[in-house]
Amino acid sequence: MKIRPGFVLELAVNFLLPWLAYRLALPRIGETGALIASAVPPLVWSAIELARFRRVDALSLMVVAGIVLSVAAMALGGSPRMLLLRESLVSGAIGVGFLLSLPMRRPLIFYLARATVAREMEGGAAHFEALWRERPGLPTAMRTMTLVWGVGLSAETALRAWMALTWPIERFLVVSPFIGYGIYAGLALWTLWYRKTMRSRVDAIERAGGIAG
Template sequence: MTFRSLLRVLGEAVVLPLATFAILSAARVPEVWALVGSAMTSILVVAGRYRRTGTVSTLGLIMLARFAAGLAVALGTGDATLTLAKDPAFTALVACGALGTLFAGLPLTARIRRELAAHPAAFDELWRDGPGYRRLHRRLTVLWAAGLLLESAAGFAIVYTVDFTGAVVLTRLLGPGVLIALSAWTAYRDADAVRDRVTVAAPRPSTSDPMPERG
């Protein structure tokens, strides 16, 4: 992950929603709806990416589903704490879904990697012909599931032990922090595996002496 992309993630996932929450709270909007309003920034992020690329990524779909779940809880209960607790609950569901992708065509991390690939056909070839590469992404997907479950447990602890505003801030920092860490490690291991495969596939120069020319 480059420094520029890191700044973009922090802006979209931390600064923008927290600033929206602060503005709505200052305007005396009820906590539950200030929370929903801050989550609506995810719609803007996904819409912006769709406008640029014409597609909605797997992570984009997760963001939309998370917002829909939060809106449903807010409308159904009107309880700000339950609406905030929806985030760690949804994260746990995503972790279970990630484990489920191990039995699908592409595990979660491979699916995301393919969506980000400049040349998806090259990824498809690597996936088809590289059993070690497939094993790597299955292990990485298990790692993501474990990391998301730990994030979920920490999120629940924050929601129910910290004051509401503090919990909003901490959970907004927790989620992107975990995502950045998992994404960075995945990108490192993926690039390392691709580099090793290219090295193995490269033709080795001949070390034998050329045959002497016959006069």
């Protein structure tokens, strides 16, 4: 996939701007206020998307949900282990959301993929809807990706939560980033491999159909 300006803007609004808002607000209004301030860019972006295209930005909602969970975790207490555990809430919530969406007519990854395609091309949302209806393999692939990411993120959260509650804090701080980034990298590499495999299968079917025709 080519890196498009719309995709870069989406990443900036949902990740870079919240981080900048947090860092700028932290010295002035404290951690809770800074977390709330970090939710402003994705909320504004979602409002603009809703006004322009009559759709809600799924990625922005996920980012805001993670920030809300962080604020809620802070309200539960400020012990060091609770703060360590708070870091796992976002990925855990996303993983559980993926798994809960599996029985639905369209899993959560469908909406994330549709939002991405809609930004990359004119009429992308309608095009993706058509592919969903016309290609039987696409819903199966989306559900497989939803399942793998849901299990992977939930497992990462469970592992890091156990480490946060049982390991010495110093050891957790050293090892935890490697665990988290290792799992994310593994999921990303699996996704690239799976997409390539599915694309090869589709191309083979289309070539076979062309020969038969």
